[in-house]
Amino acid sequence: MTEEFKVEIVNPDKLFLSKEDVTEVIVPAFEGEIGILKDHIAIISFLKPGIIKIYSKSGEEKFYIEDGIIEFKNNNLSVLTSSIFNLKNMEKNKIQELLKKAEEETIKTEINDQTKYLIDQKIEVLRSIN
Amino acid sequence: MASLDDLKKRITSVKSTQKITKAMKMVAAAKLKRAQDSAERGRPYSQKMNNVILNLASGISDKSNAPKLLSGTGNEKIHLCVVMTSDRGLCGGFNANIIKKAKSYFSKLKEEGKELKIITVGSKGNDQLKRAYGDKIIENISFKDSKNANYFDAEKVGKTIIERFEKEEFDICTIFYNQFKNVITQIPQSQQIIPLNAEENNENKSEENYEFEPDEDEILSNLLPKNISTQIFKAMLENSASEQGARMSAMDNATRNAGEMVDKLTIEYNRSRQAAITKELIEIISGAESL
Numbered sequence: 001m002t003e004e005f006k007v008e009i010v011n012p013d014k015l016f017l018s019k020e021d022v023t024e025v026i027v028p029a030f031e032g033e034i035g036i037l038k039d040h041i042a043i044i045s046f047l048k049p050g051i052i053k054i055y056s057k058s059g060e061e062k063f064y065i066e067d068g069i070i071e072f073k074n075n076n077l078s079v080l081t082s083s084i085f086n087l088k089n090m091e092k093n094k095i096q097e098l099l100k101k102a103e104e105e106t107i108k109t110e111i112n113d114q115t116k117y118l119i120d121q122k123i124e125v126l127r128s129i130n
Numbered sequence: 131m132a133s134l135d136d137l138k139k140r141i142t143s144v145k146s147t148q149k150i151t152k153a154m155k156m157v158a159a160a161k162l163k164r165a166q167d168s169a170e171r172g173r174p175y176s177q178k179m180n181n182v183i184l185n186l187a188s189g190i191s192d193k194s195n196a197p198k199l200l201s202g203t204g205n206e207k208i209h210l211c212v213v214m215t216s217d218r219g220l221c222g223g224f225n226a227n228i229i230k231k232a233k234s235y236f237s238k239l240k241e242e243g244k245e246l247k248i249i250t251v252g253s254k255g256n257d258q259l260k261r262a263y264g265d266k267i268i269e270n271i272s273f274k275d276s277k278n279a280n281y282f283d284a285e286k287v288g289k290t291i292i293e294r295f296e297k298e299e300f301d302i303c304t305i306f307y308n309q310f311k312n313v314i315t316q317i318p319q320s321q322q323i324i325p326l327n328a329e330e331n332n333e334n335k336s337e338e339n340y341e342f343e344p345d346e347d348e349i350l351s352n353l354l355p356k357n358i359s360t361q362i363f364k365a366m367l368e369n370s371a372s373e374q375g376a377r378m379s380a381m382d383n384a385t386r387n388a389g390e391m392v393d394k395l396t397i398e399y400n401r402s403r404q405a406a407i408t409k410e411l412i413e414i415i416s417g418a419e420s421l
Contacts, residue, residue, distance in 0.1 A: 008174075009280075010174050010175045010178060011175065012172060012175045012176075012281040012284075012360060012363050013168055013172050013175075013280070013281060013367075014168075014171040014172070014173060015171065015174055025346070029343055030344055030345055031344060034306075034343075041341050042340045042341065043340060043341045043342070043343065044182055044185065044186065044340050044341075044342055044343075044349060045342070045344075045349070046349055046352055046353070047385065055168040068180075068181060069349070069356075071178070071181075071182050073340075078178050079177055080175060080179055082281055082285075091406060118134065
């Protein structure tokens with residue numbers, strides 16, 4: 001029996017990534033990280049800023065993600081996101097740019113608690129990969 | 131009858147018009163390919179998003195407590211219509227078709243005594259609606275600067291709509307756009323995005339029981355605004371593909387018509403040249419005979 005399932009990461013304007021031989025995916029869900037293996041129960045969840053880790057036969061891939069939703073069904077994992085970057089090709093100044101933008105946003109006072117939490121998360125993650 | 135010189139001038143002018151329309155056709159054809167590709171690439175996202183929302187909406191237990199974006203405000207008095215057109219002209223019936231569809235909807239609303247508000251996306255729609263519905267237009271959004279339809283722009287439109295919804299400026303929101311079928315056919319569409327019409331397309335609803343994290347309500351209230359942007363983005367992609375298609379076929383027609391005109395004018399030119407020569411010959415011969 002194989003332990004592999006399919007992952008699709010979809011952007012609004014294109015199919016970002018599609019992989020058939022994935023063994024494990026760790027996603028930064030809103031209430032904490034979730035590890036997904038084959039035959040996981042059907043789940044819908046949304047994501048907070050963080051790192052998606054995809055483990056497959058061909059190795060490990062990491063993506064920085066700002067928001068999105070995941071749907072897992074019949075051993076198909078779909079990740080819908082509008083902002084995702086492959087950590088491998090992400091340049092230092094891009095990270096710093098995002099970090100700066102996020103830091104500017106925390107200063108604004110009119111944001112509510114939830115957005116504040118998300119931005120703090122974002123800053124934390126960006127700092128860790130910087 | 132026009133003089134030879136006039137005819138010659140007209141032929142040159144029609145020929146140069148033909149050159150322009152031909153060039154525009156080529157440009158539109160090149161852009162069409164790209165726009166069509168991105169419209170096709172964008173489809174999985176909006177489809178998946180729709181699926182997830184449908185599953186969520188069917189899983190929600192208490193309908194009365196559902197987010198307003200899903201269930202509506204309870205009224206249907208004030209209608210907001212978002213009319214999406216292009217920023218450039220010379221694309222055949224593209225803009226006119228959307229406007230026509232929108233206008234017939236407007237008059238229907240008027241008959242029912244509903245209040246109407248309009249947001250136009252793209253300057254051509256604004257130009258055409260200004261005259262008849264100028265007082266109803268509350269905002270005009272134009273993306274003249276961005277080359278291709280991008281998600282960032284769609285998000286801006288989406289945010290504007292949601293902001294206005296939260297201020298309770300309207301109850302129902304409908305978007306008008308052209309759906310791309312093929313190069314010569316674009317179908318003007320109207321789609322209601324607020325409140326979401328969940329029953330309308332429930333054929334791909336699955337029976338699967340999902341686990342939700344956090345609970346349904348919270349996911350829904352986060353997802354619905356995103357879905358609005360996604361739907362608008364989809365409409366924008368379809369629109370830009372349709373625009374290029376419409377322009378391409380319009381310019382193709384124009385080029386062909388110009389060609390026909392050049393042929394007609396050339397025949398006329400040759401005839402009158404021949405007539406002038408014959409006339410001169412007759413004059414010379416009859417002059418010689420009289421001597």
